[in-house]
Amino acid sequence: MMLEAGGIVRTGRAIDARNVPVDGATVAAAVRGEQTPITVENPAPRPVHERVGYVRPEMGVSVRTALAAAARSRGLSAPQDDDIAAVREQLADIEVPEIATNTVRREFAAADTETERLEERVAELRGRVQVLREQGTDEAVAEAEAALTSAVRDLSEVATDRTAASQRLDRDRLRDARDARERRLRLEDEVANLERAARASLVAELRGAYAAAVADAPGPSPADPFEADPVTAALAVGRVADLRAPVVLACDRFRVPAAAASWLDAPVVRV
């Protein structure tokens, strides 16, 4: 492994970077292959590295998830793996029609307001025609009647629009779209359940090795290895995992970085 920061270059399986002007988060990011001002050359990290690749007292570790990732790094598999792949395939095949009814509902509501306005206008014109028939001139009656005819026509057009809008809110179409979403949700739940079971099975395989690592780890030893403090837990998961990429250590558990590298059986950068 090679680390270069601010013109300082360090190489080896256990690097002490405490005198190098760089912080742990930056080194961890560089190990993951992200763009940083420093250069780290190292083998590509495995997924478990995301969980325990940067060990510091303020970290949070979900021990079971990390342990399952450690099992994967060692090439272990779970009995649920085939089922998970099959359900994922089914999920990929589901086509979910869009439900974009917002505009339709807005048009529908607008048509409704327009209907009300026109209904009022028709009623008002009817009243006027009646009054004019009793006391108005022929000309005024004809004019009012023409206005009424036109308002009635407008009203029937809006009513047609409204029907069209309501048909677009078509229940069957929505039902199909929702059925697809419901199927997708069921499969997603199935994947989540299978993954939970797979994780439990992977954790069961490494439980003993993990407990031994917690007991052997420098620092406090808890009665329940799954209640270990985050640094102990992360180190123990790292010891049972096949880490490949360097672990960034911001903790005082080991006398020298080389001791950490040998205990973890992985390259180490002490920051």
Added chain:
Amino acid sequence: MLLVVTYSRAARRSLRNACRTHEDCVVRRFGRAVLLEASVFGAFLALRLRADHGGDVQVERTRPLNEFEDIPEEVREAATAYADRDHPSTPYAKFAAGTDHPDPDAMKAREL
């Protein structure tokens, strides 16, 4: 009331959180669906979920049913009579045939 149904894991999670935070607006919860109070705030919660999750959130308006007001008498009577039938395996269509009870297709064609 407002019926809110969710169709994705994320929408279901948001619905759960919203219900936990605003219990006073919740009439009844059913897994990934919920009945909210018919208040403007209930509508606000529903619309907020829909803004976040789009088509994965369905919102419907419901209202209580008074069968003595909303449902024709013969339908109510048919329901009671059918519940009281002699043979539990008799389907309704057969039960209604040749009686005064309404035919199922006729009922389907008739809007409430």
